[in-house]
Amino acid sequence: xxxSKYTDIFVAESQEHLDNLNKNLLLLEKNPxxxxxxxxxxxxxxTLKGMAATMxxxxxxxxxxxxxxxxxxxxxxxxxxxxxxxxxxxxxxxDLHEMIRGFVDEGKEPSIAQxxxxxxxxxxECDSDQSLEQTESSDIEFNEYELSVLKASKERxxxxxxxxxxxxxxxxxxxxxxxxxxxxxxxxxxxxKCIPPVQDLEEEKFDNCFEIFLIAMDDxxxxxTALNNISEVRVASIKEINIDKSLSSAPAAGESKKGxxxxxxxxxxxxxxxxxxxxVDIDRLDDMMNLVGELxxxxxxxxxxxSGYRMSELEEAIEQMGRLxxxxxxxxxxxxxxxxxxxxxxxxxxxxxxxxxxxxDVEFVIEGEETELDxxxxxxxxxxxxxxxxxxxxxxxxPPDERAAAGxxxxxxxxxxxxxxxxxxxxxxxxxxxxxxxxxxxxxAISKGFIDPREGELLDDKAVLNIIFEQGxxxxxxxxxxxxxxxxxxxxxxxxxxxxxxxEIETEKxxxxxxxxxLPLTLAIIxxxxxxxxxxxxxxxxxSIDETTLLIPEQxxxxxxxxxxxxxxxxxxxxxxxxxxxxxxxxxxxxxxxxVVVHKGAQRLGLVVDELVxxxxxxxxxxxxxxxxxPGIAGATILGNGQVATILDVNSLF
Amino acid sequence: MVNxxxxxxxxxxxxxxxxxxxxxxxxLEVENVQEIIRPLPVTRVPFAPAFIxxxxxxxxxxxxxIKLDDLLGRQSxxxxxxxVIIAHYQDITVGLKVDSVKGVVYLNIDSADPILKQAQIxxxxxxxxxxxxxxxxxxxxxxxxxxxxxxxKQEEKCSIG
Numbered sequence: 080x081x082x083s084k085y086t087d088i089f090v091a092e093s094q095e096h097l098d099n100l101n102k103n104l105l106l107l108e109k110n111p112x113x114x115x116x117x118x119x120x121x122x123x124x125x126t127l128k129g130m131a132a133t134m135x136x137x138x139x140x141x142x143x144x145x146x147x148x149x150x151x152x153x154x155x156x157x158x159x160x161x162x163x164x165x166x167x168x169x170x171x172x173x174d175l176h177e178m179i180r181g182f183v184d185e186g187k188e189p190s191i192a193q194x195x196x197x198x199x200x201x202x203x204e205c206d207s208d209q210s211l212e213q214t215e216s217s218d219i220e221f222n223e224y225e226l227s228v229l230k231a232s233k234e235r236x237x238x239x240x241x242x243x244x245x246x247x248x249x250x251x252x253x254x255x256x257x258x259x260x261x262x263x264x265x266x267x268x269x270x271x272k273c274i275p276p277v278q279d280l281e282e283e284k285f286d287n288c289f290e291i292f293l294i295a296m297d298d299x300x301x302x303x304t305a306l307n308n309i310s311e312v313r314v315a316s317i318k319e320i321n322i323d324k325s326l327s328s329a330p331a332a333g334e335s336k337k338g339x340x341x342x343x344x345x346x347x348x349x350x351x352x353x354x355x356x357x358x359v360d361i362d363r364l365d366d367m368m369n370l371v372g373e374l375x376x377x378x379x380x381x382x383x384x385x386s387g388y389r390m391s392e393l394e395e396a397i398e399q400m401g402r403l404x405x406x407x408x409x410x411x412x413x414x415x416x417x418x419x420x421x422x423x424x425x426x427x428x429x430x431x432x433x434x435x436x437x438x439x440d441v442e443f444v445i446e447g448e449e450t451e452l453d454x455x456x457x458x459x460x461x462x463x464x465x466x467x468x469x470x471x472x473x474x475x476x477x478p479p480d481e482r483a484a485a486g487x488x489x490x491x492x493x494x495x496x497x498x499x500x501x502x503x504x505x506x507x508x509x510x511x512x513x514x515x516x517x518x519x520x521x522x523x524a525i526s527k528g529f530i531d532p533r534e535g536e537l538l539d540d541k542a543v544l545n546i547i548f549e550q551g552x553x554x555x556x557x558x559x560x561x562x563x564x565x566x567x568x569x570x571x572x573x574x575x576x577x578x579x580x581x582x583e584i585e586t587e588k589x590x591x592x593x594x595x596x597x598l599p600l601t602l603a604i605i606x607x608x609x610x611x612x613x614x615x616x617x618x619x620x621x622x623s624i625d626e627t628t629l630l631i632p633e634q635x636x637x638x639x640x641x642x643x644x645x646x647x648x649x650x651x652x653x654x655x656x657x658x659x660x661x662x663x664x665x666x667x668x669x670x671x672x673x674x675v676v677v678h679k680g681a682q683r684l685g686l687v688v689d690e691l692v693x694x695x696x697x698x699x700x701x702x703x704x705x706x707x708x709x710p711g712i713a714g715a716t717i718l719g720n721g722q723v724a725t726i727l728d729v730n731s732l733f
Numbered sequence: 734m735v736n737x738x739x740x741x742x743x744x745x746x747x748x749x750x751x752x753x754x755x756x757x758x759x760x761l762e763v764e765n766v767q768e769i770i771r772p773l774p775v776t777r778v779p780f781a782p783a784f785i786x787x788x789x790x791x792x793x794x795x796x797x798x799i800k801l802d803d804l805l806g807r808q809s810x811x812x813x814x815x816x817v818i819i820a821h822y823q824d825i826t827v828g829l830k831v832d833s834v835k836g837v838v839y840l841n842i843d844s845a846d847p848i849l850k851q852a853q854i855x856x857x858x859x860x861x862x863x864x865x866x867x868x869x870x871x872x873x874x875x876x877x878x879x880x881x882x883x884x885x886k887q888e889e890k891c892s893i894g
Contacts, residue, residue, distance in 0.1 A: 706778060717790050
């Protein structure tokens with residue numbers, strides 16, 4: 080069978096399962112007794128095995144199979160959840176991840192990392208010596224309703240059976256066979272529970288065996304013969320169960336069970352949610368976004384045309400279309416939104432590994448993972464966050480003894496939070512570590528030549544803090560493999576700025592550091608001010624504009640050969656766009672000129688332009704592979720009249 | 734008479750778009766040509782390399798236009814090109830400014846190196862040479878041309894920084 084067309088689905092789904100496994104393994108490490116988490120892990124591993132086998136990935140199937148063996152032992156309580164086991168399983172996940180990557184990149188899976196299989200074997204073997212056949216009935220959990228039925232039936236002298244059914248290999252209509260089994264059993268008595276649930280049986284979501292709990296008057300042999308009469312069906316085992324035992328264990332487990340039930344419910348509801356969603360190729364969404372972009376351009380064009388004719392009917396129709404376009408645009412934007420969970424999910428694992436590595440105790444808190452961001456932003460935001468978290472773990476949070484000496488709790492707190500504020504999303508990375516020593520930065524910056532000594536004295540704390548964003552600056556004198564090589568903060572900053580976002584640091588020595596990232600919800604369509612320089616039109620993103628004002632020649636002063644402008648008694652450096660952009664047909668100096676005041680963080684400067692055309696919604700289009708990366712230009716957009724205008728990258732002007 | 738080695742002398746029949754820059758005949762393989770358009774209004778891109786004329790709006794796509802005459806060191810005739818060849822190679826689409834397009838022809842293309850070396854023509858950006866009615870047509874090597882454009886962009890970027 081040719082399975083290549085399923086590759087994309089396979090990769091996407093297995094990735095999902097791996098993420099799921101990762102998350103749940105960490106959860107299990109924290110609550111080793113949580114059965115529902117273990118079940119979820121088991122389910123994911125099992126599905127992964129099935130998928131790998133279907134795709135013909137034998138090594139992957141083998142590894143997942145071995146993992147499953149260990150998980151079964153965990154599930155049956157034969158081995159306890161220990162850190163080594165979690166570590167080993169996590170390493171297996173890494174390996175599986177590599178396999179999938181290898182499969183995608185090279186079309187074949189790389190071999191299993193040495194020792195993994197052996198380690199898994201060792202785990203499962205050393206424990207298989209112990210009693211293999213434990214009484215299994217005690218493992219099965221009944222809910223309250225099932226228990227009450229069991230109890231009632233016992234009082235009326237009914238017997239309860241635990242029946243394991245096996246279907247023959249290669250049974251075609253498994254659901255039909257299961258149905259026949261049910262029909263047959265219903266003649267004897269009442270089925271109170273089956274594993275897996277009936278729904279899964281109907282959808283053939285099971286291997287070749289399933290288990291049933293039956294209440295009946297008849298003897299086991301009778302039931303067994305009746306079942307064995309159904310073709311392709313075999314009774315693997317039939318046992319009478321001791322209800323008292325399950326009953327007695329029930330109250331003890333009652334408390335924790337309530338919690339479990341909740342988890343299970345949420346699992347079930349998330350499963351049913353899946354049915355309401357459709358997987359869509361991201362390229363199609365991009366196409367859709369592009370088309371909506373075109374529509375917006377055309378709408379603007381119609382508005383322009385209509386303004387010349389003054390026909391109220393036409394204007395009404397266009398107004399209506401404008402509303403529809405806006406609705407459509409926000410809808411498409413919503414469709415492209417992805418919860419930031421997709422990025423956050425991989426961090427608990429990373430934080431765990433790094434903090435183990437550094438031998439620091441860290442409690443990692445994630446908030447607002449349901450906050451949604453545009454897909455393109457999601458793809459880009461992971462890397463800077465990794466840097467920030469690493470920084471917090473390495474430079475921020477102190478080792479336990481140092482924390483104790485400072486009178487803090489030995490466990491450090493690392494908080495990653497996201498929330499939406501208007502049209503922006505705020506992401507905060509906060510630690511309660513040692514904070515940033517601003518004086519130390521000042522000293523380092525002077526000794527490394529980033530600023531001269533006199534400047535160092537004059538700069539206020541905020542400005543000094545900004546130095547850590549400079550390329551090549553690191554306060555950590557020791558370089559390790561986690562951070563401190565002086566790349567990092569400048570990478571974070573440029574990445575955030577390329578996403579039209581802003582970055583801010585709040586820190587207090589000894590108390591901790593908070594990095595605040597402010598990101599726009601989407602990148603594709605923005606509000607911009609159109610300006611004219613000579614004959615050329617340029618767009619300036621509105622979010623970086625403070626105000627516009629008329630340029631009054633008397634208020635221009637010269638400071639060290641640079642023009643500055645006095646705006647309400649504040650000095651504003653001026654940049655003449657005609658000179659900066661080398662506009663060939665520059666203004667002949669007889670018209671009035673305007674100043675567009677733009678900002679980046681706390682810095683401000685004035686751009687001198689010839690004409691303010693107006694505010695407009697523009698669709699950002701990339702300049703293409705050939706021209707991308709030109710400094711000063713953020714992209715281009717198509718105006719209502721079909722002309723192209725370039726978008727100024729304000730950030731790069733500072 | 735130079736004895737050409739058989740290995741380096743390969744003749745192949747190819748379909749090419751035949752165009753003029755100044756009085757020189759050039760060709761581009763049809764696989765690389767998306768369409769040929771009349772010039773559209775060009776928007777200059779500040780900070781872009783000198784041989785980039787600017788960008789055009791081709792049905793909603795923004796496409797850079799290269800001054801081919803500048804890049805090839807030819808002088809465009811009557812200073813007015815009247816066609817733009819929209820060409821693509823891998824994931825790059827560009828417009829190439831040319832003086833005029835003569836048509837699509839089948840040519841026997843000889844691999845460039847030996848002949849051009851013999852004729853002492855600069856082989857940069859050229860991948861072959863063909864003969865059409867006593868005229869020599871130089872086949873443009875779009876891949877090396879675009880690679881070079883990227884490279885030049887990098888250089889200029891460095892010189893700015």
